[in-house]
Amino acid sequence: MRIGIVTSGLGIARQCLRKNTSVYRTCRRQVTGSGSPLDLNVDSKTGIAVLSMNKPPVNSLNLEFLTELNIALEKVENDKQCKGLIITSSIPKIFSAGLDITEMYQPDIDRLEEFWRTLQDMWIKLYGMNCVTIAAINGHSPAGGCLMSMSCDYRIMAPNYTIGLNETQLGIVAPFWFADVMLNTVGFRQTEMALQLGTLFKTEEALNIGLIDKVVPQEEVLSAAQQEMQRWFKIPGFARQLSKTELRRPTIEKLLKKKEEDIGYFRDYITKDAIQKSLGMYLESLKNRRK
Numbered sequence: 001m002r003i004g005i006v007t008s009g010l011g012i013a014r015q016c017l018r019k020n021t022s023v024y025r026t027c028r029r030q031v032t033g034s035g036s037p038l039d040l041n042v043d044s045k046t047g048i049a050v051l052s053m054n055k056p057p058v059n060s061l062n063l064e065f066l067t068e069l070n071i072a073l074e075k076v077e078n079d080k081q082c083k084g085l086i087i088t089s090s091i092p093k094i095f096s097a098g099l100d101i102t103e104m105y106q107p108d109i110d111r112l113e114e115f116w117r118t119l120q121d122m123w124i125k126l127y128g129m130n131c132v133t134i135a136a137i138n139g140h141s142p143a144g145g146c147l148m149s150m151s152c153d154y155r156i157m158a159p160n161y162t163i164g165l166n167e168t169q170l171g172i173v174a175p176f177w178f179a180d181v182m183l184n185t186v187g188f189r190q191t192e193m194a195l196q197l198g199t200l201f202k203t204e205e206a207l208n209i210g211l212i213d214k215v216v217p218q219e220e221v222l223s224a225a226q227q228e229m230q231r232w233f234k235i236p237g238f239a240r241q242l243s244k245t246e247l248r249r250p251t252i253e254k255l256l257k258k259k260e261e262d263i264g265y266f267r268d269y270i271t272k273d274a275i276q277k278s279l280g281m282y283l284e285s286l287k288n289r290r291k
């Protein structure tokens with residue numbers, strides 16, 4: 001039941017309407033505007049924020065969407081009531097198709113650099129979030145979608161979807177920080193095979209290698225995430241946060257030290273003729289799939 005104020009643009013709802021009965025005490029605030037590709041609802045009773053991606057057709061991560069994600073993550077991190085964040089999708093059968101390939105194909109160079117910087121910022125924020133983060137993966141989650149999922153603390157996925165870093169199948173290479181996150185999640189052997197082969201794991205396979213943590217039926221993904229959150233909330237917050245920071249800081253610092261270098265590397269790599277040709281062919285194959 002939503003009884004909060006829906007704000008427009010970037011403003012956060014400042015008030016919550018409360019009725020006097022206990023059932024109305026939950027104050028859910030939708031903190032993104034209508035028409036936004038993101039729906040952020042904060043439940044002040046449970047302390048759980050649900051961030052649902054809603055950018056048809058496939059939640060692909062372009063510059064504008066990444067910017068919105070950054071703003072939403074910042075809101076959650078700055079909201080003292082938020083103890084946990086669940087990331088999910090409102091698009092049936094798709095969590096996220098990963099980076100928007102059209103951002104990388106025949107790009108404007110300034111925009112390409114901004115796109116990459118914004119992606120770096122989004123990942124640094126998400127991987128380093130103080131609050132508990134759970135990916136409720138209710139659809140396919142290739143490449144950038146897999147990066148987002150792996151950057152959360154826990155992953156719950158519905159059956160019959162795929163997840164993985166499939167970049168080599170597009171003729172491109174996953175950046176070192178994508179690889180690092182996979183390495184931290186599933187270990188060296190699985191990462192070196194998965195990255196070279198560009199493996200998209202089926203849900204059950206992903207569970208077997210530890211890429212995801214739990215499989216539940218499609219309709220239970222969100223409720224299972226809410227339930228899982230309670231387990232994490234029982235641990236003293238400061239101790240849990242510090243443990244996370246200690247483990248993730250070296251990976252984040254590695255990119256922080258090389259941010260500008262990484263942008264230049266990405267720009268020079270992606271604009272190579274051979275890479276442009278591969279991306280063009282991949283885009284074409286996506287468009288022809290349904291014909």
Ligand SMILES: CC/C=C\C/C=C\CCCC/C=C/C(=O)SCCNC(=O)CCNC(=O)[C@H](O)C(C)(C)COP(=O)(O)OP(=O)(O)OC[C@H]1O[C@@H](n2cnc3c(N)ncnc32)[C@H](O)[C@@H]1OP(=O)(O)O
Pocket residue numbers: 057058060094096097098099100101102140142143144145166167170172173174175176265266269270283286287289290
């Ligand atoms: C040394 C190296 C140094 C540095 C590294 C430098 C650079 C490389 C780094 C790059 C890292 C890249 C990360 C990525 O995330 S790349 C993106 C990878 N994503 C994919 O491969 C997914 C592709 N999509 C799909 O497989 C399917 O679309 C999906 C998600 C399973 C859904 O299937 P379905 O429901 O059937 O939908 P359609 O396929 O029909 O798609 C609908 C529509 O969307 C378009 N589309 C799909 N995915 C993308 C995308 N990622 N970007 C842009 N557009 C996408 C698709 O073409 C359709 O368009 P249409 O116009 O035909 O409607």
